[in-house]
Amino acid sequence: MDRTEKLLAKLPENTAALLHNPSNIFYLSGYTGEGLLLVAPGIKAVITDFRYVEAAQKQCPAFEIHSIRAGVGHVKLAGELLEKHGINKLLYEDNIVTVRAMRDMEKAMPENMTFEPLNFAVEALRTVKDEEELKAIQHACDITCQAFEYICGYIKPGMTERQVQLTLDYKMLELGAQDMAFSTIVASGENGSLPHAVPGERVIQKGDFVTMDYGAKVDGYCSDMTRTVAVGEPSQKLREIYNIVLHAQEEAQSALAPGKNCADMDKIARDIIAAAGYGECFGHSLGHGVGIDIHEEPRLSSRSTDILAPGHIVTVEPGIYVPGLGGVRIENTCVITEDGYKALCSASKDLRIL
Ligand code: CO
Numbered sequence: 001m002d003r004t005e006k007l008l009a010k011l012p013e014n015t016a017a018l019l020h021n022p023s024n025i026f027y028l029s030g031y032t033g034e035g036l037l038l039v040a041p042g043i044k045a046v047i048t049d050f051r052y053v054e055a056a057q058k059q060c061p062a063f064e065i066h067s068i069r070a071g072v073g074h075v076k077l078a079g080e081l082l083e084k085h086g087i088n089k090l091l092y093e094d095n096i097v098t099v100r101a102m103r104d105m106e107k108a109m110p111e112n113m114t115f116e117p118l119n120f121a122v123e124a125l126r127t128v129k130d131e132e133e134l135k136a137i138q139h140a141c142d143i144t145c146q147a148f149e150y151i152c153g154y155i156k157p158g159m160t161e162r163q164v165q166l167t168l169d170y171k172m173l174e175l176g177a178q179d180m181a182f183s184t185i186v187a188s189g190e191n192g193s194l195p196h197a198v199p200g201e202r203v204i205q206k207g208d209f210v211t212m213d214y215g216a217k218v219d220g221y222c223s224d225m226t227r228t229v230a231v232g233e234p235s236q237k238l239r240e241i242y243n244i245v246l247h248a249q250e251e252a253q254s255a256l257a258p259g260k261n262c263a264d265m266d267k268i269a270r271d272i273i274a275a276a277g278y279g280e281c282f283g284h285s286l287g288h289g290v291g292i293d294i295h296e297e298p299r300l301s302s303r304s305t306d307i308l309a310p311g312h313i314v315t316v317e318p319g320i321y322v323p324g325l326g327g328v329r330i331e332n333t334c335v336i337t338e339d340g341y342k343a344l345c346s347a348s349k350d351l352r353i354l
């Protein structure tokens with residue numbers, strides 16, 4: 001069963017799904033250009049414009065490619081196809097379609113059309129990765145780890161965070177990444193207390209911790225890894241924090257297995273950090289799914305009701321952030337296997353002193 005058939009099997013009979021979310025469109029069809037995807041019994045269509053017709057034909061030979069024309073926009077064209085196939089129920093992505101687009105959609109579609117939310121049906125399919133997806137993510141993780149080895153030999157006191165970021169990004173591209181998975185984070189010294197620090201002109205000094213959170217994109221799929229390294233001998237306090245985060249990361253990661261509650265994984269790391277007296281300093285959830293998007297389902301958070309299953313890809317990324325002092329985060333991307341898990345990032349998590 002291909003992905004489109006899997007989606008249709010989950011939907012009520014004689015119902016269409018109209019996809020606006022580029023990640024869902026890519027997942028179902030391989031198409032990366034602008035436009036919409038229409039999927040229904042008897043319909044597999046990319047609805048686009050002149051600029052993308054040829055690319056769409058190449059990227060998704062199993063789909064019909066329809067180009068908009070004067071007076072017939074994307075949604076009207078979808079409406080024509082649905083009418084031709086006698087389908088009058090349309091599921092749409094209510095987290096993506098704006099209020100204005102919804103009003104336009106109601107006007108452009110045939111009068112008897114009814115609309116209902118798709119309720120993240122495609123996102124749910126995306127949580128379980130197949131062989132091909134796993135291969136792309138593993139490749140992205142390999143590039144990320146190779147770039148880490150390179151950067152460890154490159155960082156010196158006197159460099160700015162921005163220099164480190166540019167070098168990491170360049171290295172990943174050189175190693176074959178199509179792009180960054182997201183904007184690379186480099187946080188040095190006291191900036192380490194900002195979980196999502198933007199790399200700036202701060203000059204790295206001896207005794208600093210430098211946290212690098214970054215990833216590569218390969219064949220449309222992301223990797224996500226964080227390592228914190230020391231530039232010169234760190235203080236006792238920083239070492240202590242590092243060891244707590246490492247312990248929390250390893251305990252939570254080694255608990256990963258199919259059938260486990262995502263919320264319990266979060267609790268393992270959170271309890272260790274709280275017991276060490278830093279409970280207030282770990283203000284984000286433990287991890288998230290990774291795939292076409294850098295943040296996907298399932299979430300390893302205290303509020304999650306998700307259960308881990310084989311083929312899930314999740315990050316395990318506890319951290320401790322102390323304003324004025326700095327911080328530590330250690331993150332691996334892992335795949336859930338039939339009997340446990342496998343870490344896809346091979347870079348050592350032991351404290352590196354550069
Ligand atoms: Co990350």
Ligand code: CO
Nearest residue numbers: 224315317331
């Ligand atoms: Co992450």
